[in-house]
Amino acid sequence: MTKEFRVAEFYSGIGGMHFALKQAGIDSHVVRAFDINTVANDVYKHNFPEVPVMQRSIESLPMSLFEALRADLWTMSPPCQPYTRQGLQKGSEDQRAKSFLFIIDLLARVQRKPTYLLMENVAGFEKSDTRALLLRQLVRVGYRFEEYLLNPLQLCYPNSRTRYYLLAKLDAEPRECSDNEEFPPQFSHSVAGIDLIPPAADAQGHVDFEKGVWHHDEVRQVKEFMQNLSSEDIEHYRLSPKVLERHGYVYDVVTPEARRTCCFTKGYTHYAEGTGSILQLQGVVGKDEMTIENTRYFTPREVANLMGFPADFSFPENTSIKQGYRLLGNSLSVSIVSTLMDYLVRRM
Numbered sequence: 001m002t003k004e005f006r007v008a009e010f011y012s013g014i015g016g017m018h019f020a021l022k023q024a025g026i027d028s029h030v031v032r033a034f035d036i037n038t039v040a041n042d043v044y045k046h047n048f049p050e051v052p053v054m055q056r057s058i059e060s061l062p063m064s065l066f067e068a069l070r071a072d073l074w075t076m077s078p079p080c081q082p083y084t085r086q087g088l089q090k091g092s093e094d095q096r097a098k099s100f101l102f103i104i105d106l107l108a109r110v111q112r113k114p115t116y117l118l119m120e121n122v123a124g125f126e127k128s129d130t131r132a133l134l135l136r137q138l139v140r141v142g143y144r145f146e147e148y149l150l151n152p153l154q155l156c157y158p159n160s161r162t163r164y165y166l167l168a169k170l171d172a173e174p175r176e177c178s179d180n181e182e183f184p185p186q187f188s189h190s191v192a193g194i195d196l197i198p199p200a201a202d203a204q205g206h207v208d209f210e211k212g213v214w215h216h217d218e219v220r221q222v223k224e225f226m227q228n229l230s231s232e233d234i235e236h237y238r239l240s241p242k243v244l245e246r247h248g249y250v251y252d253v254v255t256p257e258a259r260r261t262c263c264f265t266k267g268y269t270h271y272a273e274g275t276g277s278i279l280q281l282q283g284v285v286g287k288d289e290m291t292i293e294n295t296r297y298f299t300p301r302e303v304a305n306l307m308g309f310p311a312d313f314s315f316p317e318n319t320s321i322k323q324g325y326r327l328l329g330n331s332l333s334v335s336i337v338s339t340l341m342d343y344l345v346r347r348m
């Protein structure tokens, strides 16, 4: 019998990492999940009742607990506000970066180090001082790492969500590394042995995910990810006449035939601009009038589908639609992460 593969899921949210692990077919045991958000934890427990969820801030936990995990893989998607364009970009000075700095420190102190690390964050993290701190620590402790900037469009999912990913494996010689050592950006937009659509690059070689990839006919159509809503259900997803009239023009509008939607964020349906696409069910965008009858929001189930969550993912009955959007907006592309996990554990 092979040794049990143990996983610790930090910042577990609604379990995007756990679903990715299952999708990658990695025979594993998630020994503990960690998150402070009670609503997210209810969703997590609803989907994975067998996993103990620790509802305490990571930086407040004792060393003995991390030692006891004896995990082979740590997955992490720390809060991204310190690094987002909307945030103040204070990086590691931001209070919300504190728990991740604690984890970086922990990597040197914990005796039973995980063989594998997988970290996800917003695009922009690669420019932060937290990245530099993390990479220096990995080098000192003996991790070999690879960094990626990837988008689910590259896997033919019609949803744009460019994210930073770090994969690390504990199989290098630890070496000294000064506090000034810099790591030039070397992000890959492709993963060895995996068929990903390359994003477009300009003459200088700068990659633009918003151009290029989504013009590919291989990208699947939005309609494959849509629910058949009853006339009763559809009422929950209508835009109000006022919103449509006043803000209709700022929305990213797509039809069922489209091959791209914008990234759904936690502010979806709350703010019109830059929080995710809306659906025009009939006619041509920009040509035919958007009416209350032919326009609606994507449902949380549809957003989950577009992010690669499997059909057996569900919300508990008492989760509101708004909470669903918030939690999904904070979560991750299960399809991209499962691709990376497969590579990390089996081939890297």
Ligand SMILES: C[S@@+](CC[C@H](N)C(=O)[O-])C[C@H]1O[C@@H](n2cnc3c(N)ncnc32)[C@H](O)[C@@H]1O
Residues within 6 Å of the ligand: 011, 012, 013, 014, 015, 016, 017, 034, 035, 036, 037, 040, 056, 057, 058, 059, 077, 078, 079, 080, 099, 327, 330, 331, 332
């Ligand atoms: C970007 S989300 C990750 C979501 C997750 N990957 C998923 O699939 O839903 C960050 C999560 O970290 C949690 N969090 C933030 N600070 C924390 C801390 N200090 N300790 C534990 N969890 C924390 C938040 O509640 C949030 O759910």
